[in-house]
Amino acid sequence: MLNQQTRQQLRTLNLTGMLAALEQQQGQPQTHALSFDERLALLIEHEVLHRENRRLTRLLKAARLRVPACVEDIDYHHRRGLEKPRMAQLASLDWIHQALNLCLTGPTGCGKTWLACALGNQACRRGLSVRYLRLPALFEQLRIAHGDGSYVRLMGQLLKTDLLILDDWGIQKLNTAQRNDLMEVIEDRHGRRSTLIASQLPIEHWHDYLGEATLADAILDRLLHGSHRLNLTGESMRKIQAPVDGS
Numbered sequence: 211m212l213n214q215q216t217r218q219q220l221r222t223l224n225l226t227g228m229l230a231a232l233e234q235q236q237g238q239p240q241t242h243a244l245s246f247d248e249r250l251a252l253l254i255e256h257e258v259l260h261r262e263n264r265r266l267t268r269l270l271k272a273a274r275l276r277v278p279a280c281v282e283d284i285d286y287h288h289r290r291g292l293e294k295p296r297m298a299q300l301a302s303l304d305w306i307h308q309a310l311n312l313c314l315t316g317p318t319g320c321g322k323t324w325l326a327c328a329l330g331n332q333a334c335r336r337g338l339s340v341r342y343l344r345l346p347a348l349f350e351q352l353r354i355a356h357g358d359g360s361y362v363r364l365m366g367q368l369l370k371t372d373l374l375i376l377d378d379w380g381i382q383k384l385n386t387a388q389r390n391d392l393m394e395v396i397e398d399r400h401g402r403r404s405t406l407i408a409s410q411l412p413i414e415h416w417h418d419y420l421g422e423a424t425l426a427d428a429i430l431d432r433l434l435h436g437s438h439r440l441n442l443t444g445e446s447m448r449k450i451q452a453p454v455d456g457s
Contacts, residue, residue, distance in 0.1 A: 227260025228253045266334060273340035276377065279328035290320055290444045301332055305438050306373055306404045313434065314408045316442025322408040325442075326375050329406065338372040345376050352391045369398045373406060380411030380419045389425050400432040413439065 220229040231253050235241045241249060281301040286292055305312060312329070314322050330340040343351075355361040368374060374395075384392070399405055411419060413434070420426035 225257055227257035230260070231256035265337065269334040269337070269339060270331070273330055273334055273342055275327040275330050275340070275342050275375075276344075277324055277327045278331075279324045280331050281328045284325070284328065285321075288444060290316070290442045291440075292442070296440070300329060300438065300440070303329075303333055303336055303338070306333060306338060309402055309404055311404055311433055311437040312406045313413060313437055313439045314406065314442070315412055315440070316410065318410050320442040320444060322410070322442060323377055325440075326377060326406055326408045330373060330375055333373045339370065340373045340375065341368070341371045342375040342377065344378045345380075346378065346382060348376065348395070349388045349391065352395075353387070356387075365394065365398060368395055369403065371403060373404050374399065375406045375408070377408045379407045379409035380416065384419075384421055386422075389420060389422055389429075392420075393425055393429055396429050396432050405433065407433070412441075 217229060220226070220232075235249060235252070241252075244252075281297065284292065284297060286294060300312065314326055316322055327342065330342055333340045351364060352361070355364040396405070409416075416430060417423075417426045420429055
């Protein structure tokens with residue numbers, strides 16, 4: 211039996227996964243036949259798995275993904291312009307490691323948000339930090355940060371995030387302050403971190419959406435240069451998946 215001192219020492223060393231595995235071994239007589247090296251390997255494996263699960267939980271909580279989604283559940287049956295080789299390439303996350311961006315466009319209901327969250331989930335599972343924000347929510351956070359003095363801290367948090375997902379791009383006109391804030395966010399991340407844009411507005415209309423020509427040129431140059439682009443097509447998934455009314 212483990213004595214209290216050993217338990218406390220394992221907790222002090224933050225080896226809670228190993229402690230749980232050791233207590234489990236104590237209750238399984240069959241493990242007593244294993245060699246010391248075999249039992250130690252099992253304890254270390256359990257500790258590593260415990261830490262990976264704890265880290266994933268922390269990353270997913272911080273990401274605040276809008277919907278639960280994962281790349282293994284992508285629906286390829288409905289024609290949306292999705293190809294398995296292309297999605298496998300994006301799911302490899304090489305583009306994030308290269309600090310490239312992804313622009314995900316398509317009509318309302320085609321699954322842009324779901325796919326963005328699936329890629330965000332994949333990034334968390336690979337140990338990368340993710341943050342999901344609707345663009346209007348980002349502007350509101352930045353507006354508040356300007357007022358309460360937390361702007362530098364917020365910008366630092368955004369810069370440290372490996373993948374920033376900006377959803378609902380292009381649904382409302384921007385004012386001067388919002389354009390300037392957007393420029394700062396994109397400029398900070400350019401060449402250092404990846405940004406995923408999800409928008410129902412085709413890319414060719416983004417310049418008009420941004421409004422001011424000089425800032426629009428600067429934002430789009432940084433955002434689109436070398437970026438991956440995925441344009442979804444087809445009928446709304448919400449309509450396709452809606453249950454048939456039998457009345």
